Amino acid sequence: MRKLVAVILILVSSIELASGQGFSGPGAIKDDGRFAASTKQVNQFFRRFNAEESVDGLKRYYPEDELYRDRTLRGKFISILFDNETSGISSQLKTTFMSEVLSETLPQYINFHREGWFAEVEALFSYRGKIEKATLFLKLQPEGLGYEWVIDKVSFGPFKDIFKKPEGSSKSFLHPLSHELGFMNLRKAFQESNLPESFTTSDFQPDYLTLFLYEMKRGNIKFDNIRDVKFHFFQINNWYFELNQFNRPGFNTGWLISNLVKLNPGDKETILRYIYDQK
Template sequence: MRYKIGLLLLCLACPGRLLAQSYEKEFGVAFAWEVKQVDEFIERFNNDESSFIQTYLKKKAAAGPPTREKMLKSLFNAKGTNWNYGEITAFIKQVSRADHPQYLNFDEANWFAKVRCQLLSHGKPAEAALKLSMLTLPDGSCKWVITDVEFLGKTDLPAGPAAARPRVHGPVPPDPRVSLNPMSYAIDFMNIDLVTKNPANIENFVSSAPDRSRSLELFIDGCLRNQFKIVRATSISYTFLQIDGWLIEVRQFNRASLNSGWLISKLVKLS
């Protein structure tokens, strides 16, 4: 009884301190579970023992770390309303098979970012979605390059079929060092305006594939003519095609929840 009275007096005397401690504890747990970057998403998807969440759980949890199945479930947007739970179960079962586990790989192909941007088209506000993939250079370094462009809404574009337009070639970039750093994802592509900052460097930022899409060619042509200027990135998603038979889309969900950060927003079973 004396102990309970003492505890009550302590709570009445130091309510602010106790609330602060409770908040700090809850914030710490939420921060640990938040998937802060796409590379952390990959680590958690792969159940990497060196990942931030695994390190946290080893220090805090009395029981053993969660299984890969549970970790995968935590990566789905729990507030999504259009999930096919049968497909999710089949996906998790396939990925976590003991005899043939499947993983995501940051350094391999078959994944890309889609960055929606505000831009100026002939001086007028417009929007475009840039598809970017990681390109490995001969020296082993990497950079993001634009592989396609989707113009959103009304944008002034030249008319005519792609076959009637010759391939657009930008000049040899005066500064070959200017590019989208591979860590651009960590700053949510805040540096995306570099693409159109100096039109002479445009070839540093786009794919050199011989079969570039017409929309990408139009974008390059517009940049060379100073008709397009990227203002900023407004939203980002990532798409992974590295798991056999599945498409995974990842988006950021900012909320005060253990289920927050970069999470699976769409799962599509490919035929």
């Protein structure tokens, strides 16, 4: 399992592209070769979003540097961190987002080591003679003096309907006086029913990750390769954005914000259910 995590970590941290990218808009800095091609790495996305590196990407800025988290520089950096070719994010939504992020009184930053962001990795596995897609959700956790990526959840098609509980009149149950019979009618749940999950609590949620790892340990699931990686961010108050990698000609390439949502009460939970395929 650690081998799989290591493969994913290497992939996420080492992806590099080679196209050019520059600031756009009135009075913006033009791409004159000083820009480091595109936002090549996820770590660089963090630095650009926070204005913690120079325009050419060659110098890291620290709190003692004059331009560290400079508001004007941040605005120019963030303006190039959107997918402007395919995402369809409106200019008004971008403006609202940037005005809140760049607030003079309460600016907001993203932090690599803080909770509120996680990776979504689409991978292929061999399962019972077929290649199946699995979606792994990974998060960072402290480990020793540093951090490590760990698998938090999984969505796997072949498991999706295994524990689908029936509803209404078709639902089986144990009579409330079963205790007077010494629960002998558990035979009904374990021998006479092919839906033993019917007899679990109403809020029962199967642990698909445990099932996935169990099948892997038995040799029934074998890793094949990685197909796609994306990231989900909830670190900016009342906002969600998705980070994807774009490898295409032109300036608008690299790791870019592909989806942006202004969150109302309850929206975060709805989005998480959708991401985790619990819709």
